[in-house]
Amino acid sequence: MGSQPASGASSPAAASQSLTLAAMMFAVSMTFIDQTIVSIAAPSIIRELGLSSAGMQWVVNAYLLSLAAFFALGGRLADILGHKRMMLIGTLTFVVSSALCGAAPSGSGAETWLIVFRAVQGLGAALMFPAALAVVVEVFPLERRGRALALFFGVAGGLTAIGPILGGWLTSWTWRAIFWVNVPVAIVAVVLTLLAGIRNTPRPEPIDWRGAALVAIGMGLSVLGLQQASTWGWDSAATWLCIGFGLVFLILFVLAEQRAVDPLIKMRVFRDRAFAVDNAVLFFAMMAFVPVFFFASVYAQVALGYNANQAGLYLLVFFAGFAPGSQLGGRMLDKRGAKAPMLLGTALGAVGFAFWAAKITDLSLGAQWWCIVLGGAGIGLLLTPASTDAVNRAIGASYGEVTGITQTIRNYSASLSLAVLGTVLLNTTTSKITSTLTQQGLPSGVAHSTAENITQNLTGHSGGTAPSGTSSGTLDAIRLDFAEGNRYVLYGMAGALAVAFLCARLHPGTRVTRDTQSAERPAGAHLDPGGAEGPRGA
Structure with a gap:
């Protein structure tokens, strides 16, 4: 991985950059798809293996828990052992454990087997993702990095939405395929990594x-x-x-x-005001971006009556705004710095989610699509600039370490949002269904307990259905109640993006350039292959 020109798409160096970007996108695609694909297959897994509902929840949570716990270590190991090496180790760990999940035996040990290897999957993802992102940052020169990472995050975001579609299609064959599909993807990622000729650059230090x-x-x-x-x-x-x-x-x-x-993490990096603002923006923005796929998928199945595949297509409407927004955000970052796209993105996102909340009880995609596109465009605009600006300000070219920081913050924010907004959805929906059932003549105590059961059934792993025997009129009322519950969730997401907008206003507006990096490069800092050093910018 020698010195590479900033331009010249036909040059061997540029071709190597393209191969590298493709390899890293194939690798991380598995981690994004696996965040949503398992929930779609949950009813089939429960039915075939005889898992309890609590056990199935642990199968889903084990991956996310492990991911959250080891992101920071994964980023540090990537810097010490080398980004390429750690990306390959993480990929192999992820795909082997994924294949073993697909080979789960029937019987009493199935639940433990799945939970253990899902946790190992999360560890593999935590080792792989910071290293893969650091490879992209290392290979692309500063002036082209924004557009490269816009494509990286744009494709990754789209794959999060594709997870439910792919999960529904594969589950119709066998639920085991949702894990086995990672094997050919990993093979392509490894082959492209080797063809790209990426050099491993370890920095031996104590852990x-x-x-x-x-x-x-x-x-x-x-x-x-x-x-x-x-x-x-x-x-x-x-x-x-x-x-x-x-x-x-x-x-x-x-x-x-x-x-x-x-x-493990150099806390002095947070003294850089721009770096701190970037991470604050990511923290509040991720309260909307990651959970929206879960809430929108369940809403589409319950309130709109879609099946799993149709719900996946509903989520792709969000990606229709996210993809071009991500590309525009990357270009704005390269030309103007991170502040402008972060301000525009958080503002558009807050407005889009607020309008989406207002329209969600229409129970019609035709009435909502432009709001969803607007919300997606806002998230796309801010995600690449905030993430890339933070990584560009790494101390001593510790790209893996800083990526570990940003990904830990993003994952923690998503977990917090899912918990809080999930509770808001449960409580609000239960209250509204209780009122509906009371109006139909049920005693308040019976109505409340029935409403709790209905809400748990709608939001659990049962496929998003109301209890059998529910009359058509009551079912329509329940769907509307569930939509109204989701309205508060979307308002919460709009509020989080509004806070992100206020945080973005605190960004100093400075840009990381070769000159600012050279001026502040600490002794011993490494040059990246594009010629740009890696400490924090002005």
């Missing part, structure tokens, strides 16, 4: 295992508490003990890192 343990325990416990809040209840001691102890461990992690000689 802060104490910090790794503290952040893994802290992230794992707090995310576990958030994930289980809907099952255990917000009034449960277990919920708050997990969240509370998780936060204590995260505080201990921050204190330990400030004193560590070779910290």
Whole structure:
């Protein structure tokens, strides 16, 4: 991976850059698809393997828990062992565990088998993703990096939406195929990586295992508490003990890192105002971006009466705005810096989600599509500039480390949003269905317990259906009640994007350039192959 020109699409170097970008997109595509694909296949898995509903929830959560716990370590290992090497290790870990998930035996051990190897999948993704993104950052020169990462994040975002479609289609054959499909994708990623001729560039340094343990325990416990809040209840001691102890461990992690000689995360990077703002924008924006796929998928199946494949197509409307928004955001970043696209993206996103909330009770895609496209365009506009600007400001070219930071923040934000907004949806929908049933003559106590059962059934792993025997008129009323519950969810997402807009206003507006990087490059900082050093910018 030698020095590469910034332009000249027909040159061997440019061809190598294209191969590298394609290889990394194939690798991370598996991690994005797996965030949504398993939930679609859940009813089939439960039926064939005899899993409990709680066990199935753990199959879904084990992946996300492991991902959250090990992102920071994965980013640091990528810098120490080399981005290419860690990307290949992560890919192999991910695909082998994925194949083993697909080979889960029937019987009493099936639940444990799936949970364990889903957790290993999450570990593989945590090792792979920071390394893959760091490879892209390393290979592309600063002036072309925005557009490259716009394509990277644009395709990745689209694959999150494709997960339900692919899951529905594969599950019609066998649920095991949702795991086996990762095998050919991984093979393509590895082959393209080898063909691209990427050089591994390790930076041998001690690993802060104490910090790794503290952040893994802290992230794992707090995310576990958030994930289980809907099952255990917000009034449960277990919920708050997990969240509370998780936060204590995260505080201990921050204190330990400030004193560590070779910290897992260099906390001084947050002294860079632009870097801190980038991550604040990502934190609040991800409260809308990741959870929207879950909530919109369930809404489409319950309120609109779509099947799983049709629900996936409903989500693609969001991608119709996200994809061009992502490309425009990347170009704006390269020309004007991160502040302008972040301001425009957060504003458009907040407006789009607010209009979507207002239209959601129309129960018609025809009335909603332009709101969904607008919301998607806003997210697309801000995602690449915020992520890329943060990585460009890495200290000492620690691209993997900074990517680990941003991805940890994004994943934690999504977990928090899913927990809080999921509770909002459950409580609001239950209240409205209770009112509907009371108006139809049921006693208030019976109406409330019935409403709770209906809501749990609609939002659980049962395929999004109301109980059998429900009359047509009552079913229509319940669908409208569920849509009204989702209205509050979308307003919450619009509010999060409005806060992200206020954060974006605090960005200093400076751009990271070769000159600013050279001026502030600390001793020993590495040059990237495009000629741009890697410390934080002005």
